[in-house]
Amino acid sequence: MYKWLDIMATSPENAKVCVMGIPWDGGQTQEPGAAKGPAKIRAFTEKYMPAATDDWHVLDFQPLVYDYGDVDMRGTWGEAFERVEEEALKVMSPSDNFSLFLGGDHSVSIPLQKAFGRRHHGEKIGIIQFDAHPELCDCYDGKIFSHANVAKRALDDVIDPEDLLLLGIRAAEAEEIELLHRNKDITMISASDVFYKGFQECCKIIYNKFKNYDSVYFSLDIGVLDPAFAPGVGTPVSGGITSRELIEFVRYIIKNLPVKNMDIVEMAPPLDSNDITCWAALRVIEEVFSTIDKK
Numbered sequence: 001m002y003k004w005l006d007i008m009a010t011s012p013e014n015a016k017v018c019v020m021g022i023p024w025d026g027g028q029t030q031e032p033g034a035a036k037g038p039a040k041i042r043a044f045t046e047k048y049m050p051a052a053t054d055d056w057h058v059l060d061f062q063p064l065v066y067d068y069g070d071v072d073m074r075g076t077w078g079e080a081f082e083r084v085e086e087e088a089l090k091v092m093s094p095s096d097n098f099s100l101f102l103g104g105d106h107s108v109s110i111p112l113q114k115a116f117g118r119r120h121h122g123e124k125i126g127i128i129q130f131d132a133h134p135e136l137c138d139c140y141d142g143k144i145f146s147h148a149n150v151a152k153r154a155l156d157d158v159i160d161p162e163d164l165l166l167l168g169i170r171a172a173e174a175e176e177i178e179l180l181h182r183n184k185d186i187t188m189i190s191a192s193d194v195f196y197k198g199f200q201e202c203c204k205i206i207y208n209k210f211k212n213y214d215s216v217y218f219s220l221d222i223g224v225l226d227p228a229f230a231p232g233v234g235t236p237v238s239g240g241i242t243s244r245e246l247i248e249f250v251r252y253i254i255k256n257l258p259v260k261n262m263d264i265v266e267m268a269p270p271l272d273s274n275d276i277t278c279w280a281a282l283r284v285i286e287e288v289f290s291t292i293d294k295k
Helices: 034-045 078-092 106-120 149-156 173-182 189-198 201-210 243-256 276-294
Strands: 018-022 065-070 097-104 124-131 164-169 187-190 215-221 259-265
Touching: 018 034, 018 106, 018 215, 018 276, 034 243, 034 259, 034 276, 065 078, 065 173, 078 106, 097 106, 097 201, 097 276, 106 124, 106 149, 106 259, 124 149, 124 201, 124 243, 124 276, 149 164, 164 201, 173 201, 187 189, 189 201, 189 259, 201 243, 243 259, 243 276
Parallel strands: 018 065, 018 097, 097 259, 124 164, 124 215, 164 187, 215 259
Antiparallel strands: none
């Protein structure tokens, strides 16, 4: 049984947030290690959760979290991803629960987003992806279900181009750039855009795109942060957003948009320095909990 300090619920029905881990890095094409992310984050939550967040909201949300544990990732790639999709659908099923999934490399978002599409079939749904890369490759390094294929698989199986927003992008393959040029309805806010336009203007873009949606999936690759704030990722890219900006974006998005499901991926403890990346991921989780507690 995971502790999450004193905020554990005894059943999903009693929880505001349901958590599931996907310990997998078979989709990483650079440096592995993200499979150890869920265990590391949980270990940190057993030792530390704040009394208040930096907007001076005192956390008083017992019970809040029900943890389903980790998905069994044994078997073939296809078998493991099919299991993730089915298990995630169970987590998403309660209508008023918020689902938080802990990766794992970003490829785990492929079955998670398929489950999201099934759960909210018939609704107007969208995906927000924070990342250093668009992840729009159809096939990368001989693979079609890697961390480089996440957004492309979502476009193939879950959403249309106008339902996708990417933020923090600062590196791309030629085929991804071509796809973005062909699909002008995809909204892309680059890391450079965040720097020049500023937080408030970027929030307006995000809100105006999704304000009339029924349900939104928020996929957070912790590598959206500059490596100074998140060195422990498999594919770091300099020039990312700051941890301050990320915290503010997370707070704004969870508060103002119909986000029902979220993942935090690519945190790789073996690649981390002084646990900097894990602390960043935990800070994001704290902000998610606090914002949901106030809704």
